[in-house]
Amino acid sequence: MPSLIESPLTRLTPEQIEELGREFDAIHDQVKAELGERDRKYITSMIEMHRRMVVLARVLLFASRYKPAWIAGTTMLSLAKILENMEIGHNVMHGQWDWMNDPYINSTTWDWDSASTAEAWKHSHNYVHHTYTNIRGKDRDLGYEIMRIDPHQKWNPIYLFQPVYNILLALQFEWGVAVHDLDFEAIRKGQKSKEQIRRELKGMARKGRQQITKDYVVFPVISGLVSTGVELALAAARSAQERKSRPRRMLEGAWNKVSPTTSGDGVLGQLIEHRSFRQPFRTTLTADLTANVVRNVWSYAIIFCGHFPDQTYTFSPEETAEETRGAYYVRQLLGAANIEGSPLFHVISGNLGYQVEHHLFPDMPSTRYGEIAPKVREICERYELPYNSGPFHQQLWMVQRTILRLAFPGGRARPKPGPYHGPRVRGSGEREELELRAAA
Numbered sequence: 001m002p003s004l005i006e007s008p009l010t011r012l013t014p015e016q017i018e019e020l021g022r023e024f025d026a027i028h029d030q031v032k033a034e035l036g037e038r039d040r041k042y043i044t045s046m047i048e049m050h051r052r053m054v055v056l057a058r059v060l061l062f063a064s065r066y067k068p069a070w071i072a073g074t075t076m077l078s079l080a081k082i083l084e085n086m087e088i089g090h091n092v093m094h095g096q097w098d099w100m101n102d103p104y105i106n107s108t109t110w111d112w113d114s115a116s117t118a119e120a121w122k123h124s125h126n127y128v129h130h131t132y133t134n135i136r137g138k139d140r141d142l143g144y145e146i147m148r149i150d151p152h153q154k155w156n157p158i159y160l161f162q163p164v165y166n167i168l169l170a171l172q173f174e175w176g177v178a179v180h181d182l183d184f185e186a187i188r189k190g191q192k193s194k195e196q197i198r199r200e201l202k203g204m205a206r207k208g209r210q211q212i213t214k215d216y217v218v219f220p221v222i223s224g225l226v227s228t229g230v231e232l233a234l235a236a237a238r239s240a241q242e243r244k245s246r247p248r249r250m251l252e253g254a255w256n257k258v259s260p261t262t263s264g265d266g267v268l269g270q271l272i273e274h275r276s277f278r279q280p281f282r283t284t285l286t287a288d289l290t291a292n293v294v295r296n297v298w299s300y301a302i303i304f305c306g307h308f309p310d311q312t313y314t315f316s317p318e319e320t321a322e323e324t325r326g327a328y329y330v331r332q333l334l335g336a337a338n339i340e341g342s343p344l345f346h347v348i349s350g351n352l353g354y355q356v357e358h359h360l361f362p363d364m365p366s367t368r369y370g371e372i373a374p375k376v377r378e379i380c381e382r383y384e385l386p387y388n389s390g391p392f393h394q395q396l397w398m399v400q401r402t403i404l405r406l407a408f409p410g411g412r413a414r415p416k417p418g419p420y421h422g423p424r425v426r427g428s429g430e431r432e433e434l435e436l437r438a439a440a
Contacts, residue, residue, distance in 0.1 A: 092107060172296060
């Protein structure tokens with residue numbers, strides 16, 4: 001089935017497509033040859049910043065029973081989780097930093113703070129999605145098997161509920177990604193062996209258990225213990241001032257001042273019953289839950305805005321059956337959309353605001369996307385290809401409108417942008433070429 005709106009790929013001659021492929025290859029090779037200490041310092045500084053943010057967040061959450069500390073700690077933890085998932089984890093596991101030959105910062109060894117196993121994510125994302133980008137029936141990221149986001153997709157009554165489970169997916173995005181690689185369609189068709197399914201489920205259970213234990217048991221317990229220890233120390237100091245000489249009497253007095261009555265059996269039971277333990281345990285747990293939801297919603301928004309706005313094209317398997325390297329580049333270019341923003345926005349989005357550049361060169365260090373963007377736009381202008389880009393609120397609105405409209409039968413593709421003729425520089429961090437264009 002051909003595209004509802006003619007793909008710009010059909011307007012290029014085979015010679016143009018071949019030459020375009022060589023130009024994109026040249027950009028990739030040039031950046032690869034330039035990689036060095038500047039790039040290494042960037043990723044190591046990002047990892048160091050993330051660790052400091054996590055430590056500061058956890059220290060603040062020791063006092064999470066106090067609202068200002070809870071707000072500050074939750075905000076810091078949310079930002080740390082976003083940074084780790086987007087700019088660090090996603091890009092390291094793409095192999096963007098494998099050129100350093102670092103045994104730790106490497107796609108083969110890195111694991112991230114997410115419910116998805118590294119192995120499953122790299123298969124469903126790095127291989128399936130980036131190989132078959134926007135090819136209907138092959139790219140399982142088109143609606144993630146649960147939503148209709150393209151008019152070509154056959155309507156099913158279950159899609160009536162997609163505005164609801166779209167919200168649930170945003171809130172629990174890491175868990176949606178975790179089960180995505182199971183590929184329920186392949187299981188239904190018997191394309192996966194029982195052993196493979198068992199192994200994948202075992203990996204999911206292990207990683208899910210680790211995440212739940214870390215965020216909802218270990219750190220809340222640590223906060224409770226620290227809070228109880230602080231109160232015990234303060235009570236002991238007060239007891240000492242009352243000149244009770246024997247250490248045992250001092251400790252007993254401190255314990256009684258922390259919680260005069262206990263209903264639990266044993267030390268652990270008494271500890272859990274103490275307000276000094278229960279309250280920081282609960283507030284840290286809610287802080288961790290909030291930080292995970294914030295990270296999930298942000299990741300969902302960036303991913304959906306980069307793939308499903310009105311400007312992006314989808315392709316039939318027939319259109320890509322004999323795809324050349326140049327045609328592959330054009331498909332990646334047409335199947336993604338950029339999100340304009342500040343330097344901070346690009347960092348916390350993993351530089352996926354440059355989704356076009358990322359899909360052209362997924363193994364290129366993310367910090368280089370802003371640098372090569374003017375070159376990509378210049379190629380788009382010469383070959384009369386679109387360069388999909390827009391502000392965050394615009395892209396997000398278009399995605400949500402599509403999800404709502406295509407929940408119902410029918411629907412048609414919206415108009416696509418024409419050949420790019422705009423400025424070669426948009427946003428921050430890119431080369432100043434506007435003046436050069438004006439002068440020319």
